[in-house]
Amino acid sequence: MKRLGRAVRGLLGMLGGFSLLSGSWTASYFILKALFKRFGSPSSDYVSQLLGVLLGFMLLFCIGGIISLITYGRQNKFYSPILNAVRRISKGDFTAKVEDVKRYGRMGELVEGINEMASELSRMETMRQDFISNVSHEIQSPLTSIRGFARALRAEDLSRETREHYLDIIEGESTRLSGLSDSLLKLSVLESGSFPFEAKPYRLDRQLRNILLACEPQWMGKGIEVEAELAEMTVTGAEDLLSQVWNNLLHNSIKFTPPGGTITITARPMDTEVEVRVSDTGTGISKEDLPHIFERFYKADKARSAGAGGSGLGLSLVKKIIDLHRGKVSAQSSPGEGTVFVVALPVSLKEGSE
Template sequence: MIRGRDRGLWWYFVSMVFVIILFFVFILGVIALLYYRLGNHTREHGNPFPPVLTMILFSLVVGTTITIMVGKKILAPITDFSRAAKEIADGNFNIYLNESHRINEISEVAHHFNLMVQELRSIETLRNDFVVNVSHEFKTPIAAIEGYAMLLQEENLSKEEHNEYTGMIIESSRQLSNLSGNILKISKLENQEMLSELAEYPLDEQLRQALLLLESLWSAKQLNLDIELDEQRYYGNEELMMQVWLNVLGNAIKFTPEGGTISVALHSDGAWISVVIADTGIGMTPKVRKHIFEKFYQGDPARAAGGNGLGLPLAARIISLSKGTIEVRSEPGQGSAFTIKLPVGGG
């Protein structure tokens, strides 16, 4: 049944068809009248107006009835689209239109409409998850800072306790700084379609510099390094690419136990540059492996690893903007291997 505002379109359709029928009936009546007069018809033919008038009324009734019935059928998908669009405007994304129509064009429109709603629903879910995750990530270090600051107000603290509490406050503050910085970086990169500030530089030397910057981490765990780097120049954003290596290498170091091995290999086949960063760490389950490039996802439910789940998504976005690819191979207890491919010509 057609109701409310949708009735306006239906009445408009019926009115237009009614006017068209009336116009053609009028033309028919004029033709009949001219035929009667030009043909010099006399009384033997009788008065032509009653049958003409009857024909006009009959045509109007039949045409209008057919129009009402057909109009409801034709306009039903349009009214469905109208109601669905209103529901979406009100924030309801649990809408699904019937895609089974005799008219292919209407079926295609319904199909694309459902795809749009599905995409909007996904975006809404991601937005809600983003807000929840950001709130959680900020809440944890802020609570730590507040708690240790209150402990520092206690009297008769030992020097060891004072140093421990201030150290935790500094660490939580650093975690907040890193989190806010990564959020700003990934938000900026998600709104970019290409990288700027491109320059040519030695990629092998950049990887060595990344390892040196992380020396305090891998040396503390007495990790072995297996380095195999070919000389290779690359045209890209040097600062962002360094962020990629620090994030991936930092992950490898974090999840590799003491005495393990980190291997870094750089080779080129003339068209693509391949960088493989592998470790002998704890590895990943298929579930974890599937989600590691999603923002705020962490394989450790207790968040004991101390990260914020933005390092690998940030690296993946930079690689994507550089027209490259990043893949991971990993099994529980057998370590992980990240393969990053970049075009020789640069991004």
């Protein structure tokens, strides 16, 4: 129906143009005929025809100018909302919107595009403001602790144990601040696409086993039992980046699993991908929080207590790294029943960047 409507409008436009042209030539013919009758005709037929052509064009332009003057007001009223919306968007007002899209006919798609652009820019601006707010909060918190305990250390009557305790807190907050800075930098580099992504085949089961052994002091210190079922398999990817994925997931499980709990890591080959599961018997995540855990700085209330620390960037990095590998990551959890993170990676990877 749209094509038919466009064809009809095009045909009517052609007929209108032809009628205008015919009318101007007809008027030119009768005007010259009247003038020649009154003042006499030129001696040459060529001159007569040339005068007719020139007069016809002059009449055509005059009629066109009159029509333009008549329709200018309507055109200005027609385009004014679009121009106003574009000007407001260019000045940072992303609430601008062109109403009544249907009245713009063939330009409706363009107008819808402008509205969608404004909506997307508004969403990105909100994300930017939230990001700045979250970064400021996450930086301010350890700085406040460092400043407070450094001031407390000035007291001369502090015992050695208290002084050592304060120094441990300052060191821990400094480490947390350094980790936040490192995570922000790495996330920024990954999203900009400038990270040197070198995919190569390597043994995934060996990598997971080495990471488990490196984390042994942490899970042994909490009395957590760790079980591993790692089938022998090879994947193609950036080994250093994927190492950070497994480290983040395992440290999360250790952090939120109470003493005496269990962490299970399984890795098995599928048809065209490999699947890695990291499950624990920890505090779990509520149904309301679960869809948001891969967002920057998001912290589930129950699982992210002040004592647990963390910047809320670890799972964002996990999601970004897995996306770069054309894989998928998901989580299944219920409060009090633990959490299962499932990572699926393609066996072979031709391109590492989006």
